[in-house]
Amino acid sequence: MDIEQFRRAGHEAIDRICEYYYTLQDRPVTARVEPGYLRRALPSEAPQTGENFDLITQDYEKYIMPGLTLWHHPSFFAYFPTGSTFEAVLGDLYSGSVPNPGFNWSASPASTELETVVMDWAAKMLGLDSSFRNCANVGGGVIQTTASEAALVAVVAARSRYTKQHPDVSSEKLLIYITTQTHSLGKKAGLVLGLNVRALEVTVEDNFALRGDTLRRALEDDCAAGLHPFILIGTVGTTSSGAVDCLGEIGLVLEDYPFIWLHVDAAWAGIAMVCPEYRDVCALGDINKYGDSFCTNFHKWGLVNFDCSGFWVRDRASLIDALDVTPEFLRTKHGDAGTVIDYRNWHFGLGRKFRSLKLWFVLRSFGVEGFQRYIRETVKLGNMFASLIRESTEFALVTPPSLALTVFRLEPRASPPVPLAKLNELNRVFYARVSARSDIAFTQTDLSGTFCVRMAVGATRTSEDHVKHAYEILCLEGKAALEEWQCATGEVQ
Amino acid sequence: MDIEQFRRAGHEAIDRICEYYYTLQDRPVTARVEPGYLRRALPSEAPQTGENFDLITQDYEKYIMPGLTLWHHPSFFAYFPTGSTFEAVLGDLYSGSVPNPGFNWSASPASTELETVVMDWAAKMLGLDSSFRNCANVGGGVIQTTASEAALVAVVAARSRYTKQHPDVSSEKLLIYITTQTHSLGKKAGLVLGLNVRALEVTVEDNFALRGDTLRRALEDDCAAGLHPFILIGTVGTTSSGAVDCLGEIGLVLEDYPFIWLHVDAAWAGIAMVCPEYRDVCALGDINKYGDSFCTNFHKWGLVNFDCSGFWVRDRASLIDALDVTPEFLRTKHGDAGTVIDYRNWHFGLGRKFRSLKLWFVLRSFGVEGFQRYIRETVKLGNMFASLIRESTEFALVTPPSLALTVFRLEPRASPPVPLAKLNELNRVFYARVSARSDIAFTQTDLSGTFCVRMAVGATRTSEDHVKHAYEILCLEGKAALEEWQCATGEVQ
CATH class of the missing domain: 3.90.1150.170 (Aspartate Aminotransferase, domain 1)
Known part of the structure; x- marks a missing residue:
């Protein structure tokens, strides 16, 4: 073409x-289609010679649209x-026209720099504490693909921090805390990382929110049993019922267990913090006081097309310590000097999309x-x-x-x-x-x-x-x- | 808008x-820009009221383009x-206009179905054995974000399979095999999963390709030391020099160690298998004979914009066993009946983009x-x-x-x-x-x-x-x- x-x-x-x-x-x-409808409609192999693009888009209307x-x-x-x-669609269109894998600053400076800027804009807009912002060079924000990936990254960083402080603890003794209402990302983190997960009970009387007492009892039991809880994934807005864990109570309990990382998954509800009147219900004050990391998905309630999961950490060093691999072919002048963020050390992949552009477009167009x-x-x-x-x-x-x-x-x-x-x-x-x-x-x-x-x-x-x-x-x-x-x-x- | x-x-x-x-x-x-150029140029927070879109796209030209x-x-x-x-850009544009997180078949049937179809087209085009295709319902292909994620998924599946067969082995004894020339994805998989990695030596005399003898010696040493190598990440086309590990020799050695998973990372070079004359140099025959999983990135040499990493497994059950989490709110009629693929169990996230569309557009337009x-x-x-x-x-x-x-x-x-x-x-x-x-x-x-x-x-x-x-x-x-x-x-x- x-x-x-x-x-x-x-x-x-x-x-x-x-x-x-x-x-x-x-x-x-x-969609009103039955399983296999598309396989039955399409050829079983790619065409040998290229096809006319008009035909392809006609087939998009004919075969794809009815299955969406x-x-x-x-x-x-x-x-x-x-x-x-539409703003996000256009952001992706511009971004797609200049494709680059943006794995470090040099791979496309604008891609990295815009991400650091707009994640700070977003942090401020949501009321997150300044320690979560990139500009202070201590914590910072990064766009992940999904809240599941964000939680997984948090668990990896937490495990790395914990095992550095407790080098003799075997991984079989490590424990991820979630609740029975935590999104599947909690159990999946355990599956992926091969770590044990304990789902703490929440009750209908508490509207399915985790209470501090429940957490304290679990910690006492597990620590007495020689187990090592090292992260709690708290939720602001559970999937089933929108429950908000009692982060204030939880934070107070965790003050006695300073090695435990608190990740707050607010994948859906977090965006509501843009409105001052919803900040209390979203426990913003407690997130700012106690949270080690926080996630909310712009691609859910945040007006940005998938994928655009906002993830902030208070101490970026924990993340980078856990994920940095720098072979010779990835070394750069600015990376070596430590003057730039190399986002490849903030997530699992190497390459990453220029996703901040759509977030920038949306933040500016909507205000x-x-x-x-x-x-x-x-x-x-x-x-x-x-x-x-x-x-x-x-x-x-x-x-x-x-x-x-x-x-x-x-x-x-x-x-x-x-x-x-x-x-x-x-x-x-x-x-x-x-x-x-x-x-x-x-x-x-x-x-x-x-x-x-x-x-x-x-x-x-x-x-x-x-x-x-x-x-x-x-x-x-x-x-x-x-x-x-x-x-x-x-x-x- | x-x-x-x-x-x-x-x-x-x-x-x-x-x-x-x-x-x-x-x-x-x-780009001829210095670190921090964009932060200095842009405001420190999102605008309070929405801005005109013309101004935004002008700023794209003014501030973003020079930094790419x-x-x-x-x-x-x-x-x-x-x-x-351009075909891929248009595929993403259409896909972006109908955003959906496609985590299971029902979430958007066309998204899942097209992925199963085009991954089969791609498998056939590259000459992969029919056991890697979705249509046989045993193995299958899925689009991952990056080769790093694909390798990580392979390691998780391999670990899960291995530890089911060897339930008494502690994770400290598990070992991922890579070579000193393996992409950073190998070491990163170890970091992320908290598993030990051994980088086998390759030599300039062998053009940096892993030989069977080196592997056999390592296996004998490590098994004698009570360690449990459970996966080998072989490479077709290393990043530094395009080396191709001797998969035929490796496969023969692994016949004596049937529990070890062979993942073949051909992120860059694999696409060349579309040409019959490059299949031998890419060791296609050995991949088909010995490989448990295979990855090549369409977003590298495969004419599709980032992200579009092709990942195929010979036994999808190993993958799903390792990654399936199905809470009530994700249950569906077809999923329960097992008549459809739910791709959320083939990767780490829950949501996923409708990326098969751009691959379909490119495969058809180019042939x-x-x-x-x-x-x-x-x-x-x-x-x-x-x-x-x-x-x-x-x-x-x-x-x-x-x-x-x-x-x-x-x-x-x-x-x-x-x-x-x-x-x-x-x-x-x-x-x-x-x-x-x-x-x-x-x-x-x-x-x-x-x-x-x-x-x-x-x-x-x-x-x-x-x-x-x-x-x-x-x-x-x-x-x-x-x-x-x-x-x-x-x-x-």
Whole structure:
């Protein structure tokens, strides 16, 4: 493809994307395809000779589009939102036009420098303490691919710091602390690193937040048993219910265990700290006081397209000590002099994308106020939905709403109340009905044996009407599920 | 930014990129900026209110462009090439317009399905055995971010398989085998996973390729010492000199140690297997016979923009056994039924980009013949350069050229020959002069104490003229370096 062919195909791509966004609302949210649909449709090998690009983009419309789940659809309420803005798309487009693996400063100075600058902008915008900023040359921020990678990096840095201080401890005795509500990244870190993980209990009474007492008891038990907890992954905004661990209590306990690293995973909720009124609920003061590292994903609630996971550490030396490998062919004048950041020592890979560009574009185009407006609007919509649930006679909240996340279930009022097992049965029927629809998307979850449904607002195009419509659909399917379930089980309310 | 603003900014971005590529050749290859240039130029915090997008893109031109190293410049011969094609840029643009984290099949069926299809296309195109393909449901291919991540995943899978078979072995006794020429990914895997690494010796006489005898001796020694080597990372095309480990010999030795996993890292060279005439030099037959996993980066020599690292395993169960974490909120009908691939269990993160789209675009637009043409052209240019070095009186090859990579040094003919230490001194002066230029880029390396310079061809716009011009610059700088060195040391040839 020569330059003029690219110009034509590029303009056409932009126009197609515009057309797509004009019709987004009318498209199905979830794909209605069966496993294997694409393998059956496509040839079994690459073409021998090159094909015309028009044909390729036609096939994109024909075969790929129908198989996409539209996370940016205004009626997508499943999982967590995924960032989707035109500014980020353009940032990636410019970045893709000057591809470089940016593994050290010299490999592309702008790539490294912009990342250090915008991660400081973001830190300040979220209210993170100045010790987390790059400009002080002690801590600093870096963009990781995912919160899972960020947590894994934190665990590696924590393990390295801990074993340097405790050289005689074998890795079998090391312990990663998470809670039963921690994202799968906690268990995965254990799997990947071959380390033991202990999931601390959290209770429905505490809204699934880790308490200091639970942590202290675990520490006393484990230390007495000769085990060595070296990191706690705390969460601000758990996936299932948006729970926020009691970081203040946790921090006080950890003052007695100064070798333990506190990583705060706020993958989804952290962005809300852009609004002063949500800083307390996100425990910002405690993060600043006690956190060794912090992660929030701009590619979730932060208006930036995947991947753009913000990760900050208070002591970059712990990270670099754990990850630095510098063979001769990677040595550079500035790297040797220590005057620049070589981000390859801040993550697992060597090469890395120029991802700060999209973050820069978005931060500048929206400004702090644009971020605040967006967060407030989605929380408002989340609250509106929670109110509808609260006022309904068919549904009930399972936990208090958390920012823009509501966890609820179908719960017909009855006396005596319907037992949990039966309610779970009913809600599985209900969720199966809801998830069979292609005009809306929710996610199931399980909270200590209670099967429930999550509703997370976040798509930039979601309005009050979409939320009301979602609720109407839920009422409809709830009613049908109740009938279906009563029919099948003989239950009568 | 609304849809029409995006249309305008998008068309403008495409036009800017066209303009950029028209002038690429006249731009400096390496950035002429000093550390901190961008922090000094940009504000210290994000703007409070959103800014006009025109201003942002003007600042991109003004501040970012001058700080970029242009890896796709026709006179860039440093490190290894980084893939850069318009087709890949467009693939990323379309993919960015429908952002989704694609962690399981349901999260976006097209994303998973296209990846399984194109990774099979790529496997077939490269000549990989059918056991590495997804369609057989035993092995399969997945796109990782980097070869470092691929190697790390391989080590984790290998460790998991090994420790299941040897449950009593403590992790302190486990050993990763690499060679002294293995990419930093080998040592980094050890650092990340907290495992011991042994770098086996390779010699200049063997052109820095690992021999079977060296491996056998190491195995005998380590096993006798109670250690447990569980993976060998072999390389096809080392970074420093393009060495290819003797996989046939290695495979025969490993037949006596069936628990050891053989991962073949062919990050750069592997793409050359698209040409039948380079399959032997890349040891394809042995990879197919002995390899447990294989990696080659499409984002290096494979015409696809970063990141797109192809990773294939022969037994996907080993991978999934090692990495599967499935909480309730990630359970899906198809996942539970086992009828689909959930790629989240094939890598470290949860979310993943829809990267197969750009690979599909490139594979179709170039076709197998387009890939072959490109590889052959760059090898031809590499050979041309190697011939110029071979015929010169100032320079000498340090190792035999490997595909499109030539390793050479300044080596004035003298009797008696200049001792190594002095030659190294001279070549450091020479390389310092070359790397001070902004119109060309090379990389230094060190081969068993010999300081040398690498020249890798790969940018799609590089022609014979660029290679000849590069050689002329080297001659000029070589002459000047010789004079500078003679002046400084009093050496006279």
